[in-house]
Amino acid sequence: EAGVTQFPSHSVIEKGQTVTLRCDPISGHDNLYWYRRVMGKEIKFLLHFVKESKQDESGMPNNRFLAERTGGTYSTLKVQPAELEDSGVYFCASSQTRDGGYEQYFGPGTRLTVT
């Protein structure tokens, strides 16, 4: 069974540009989460989808970040316009609903560098 995949693995963009990160969860997992780690900080929760619905957006830093999950399958996280402080590693995770979502399966992350 394929795990959580993320694309791209690395992205280097200039300040003010737009970047879109993609996450493909494990097939059949209704829950999809985005997290990020900025330099020297701890991994922080961004948001959570159940199927195509946003359940919790409390971690989204500001309105430059837009997450979507079309049809309850893959998800995208768009940063527009990117700022220097957005640099970090963005992780996606998915889980099944039946176990409460505490065992989450993480992707390898996308390393975003804003210059």
Add this chain to the structure above:
Amino acid sequence: LAKTTQPISMDSYEGQEVNITCSHNNIATNDYITWYQQFPSQGPRFIIQGYKTKVTNEVASLFIPADRKSSTLSLPRVSLSDTAVYYCLVGARFSGGYNKLIFGAGTRLAVHP
């Protein structure tokens, strides 16, 4: 969510047993204790979860005393490949619901030859 405290780093040698203790003095009745492992350039990986007493799986054991104010992750006979950051997380487990994971700084374990 209960705050957790764990050592910043630990060193061990191949073949030794490693015990990482996590303090969670304010743990609530509904809270479970979960440990994740993270290798460099990878996302965190679930290791084990427990509520009380002892839980064991093919990777590790989790010891939780009766007062549940602390827990100990035990890794038997570590190898170089166990070098990673280990996170202790505490939170409620909702059936049919979800949990956003709250990560702390974790414990950086270095296993030496």
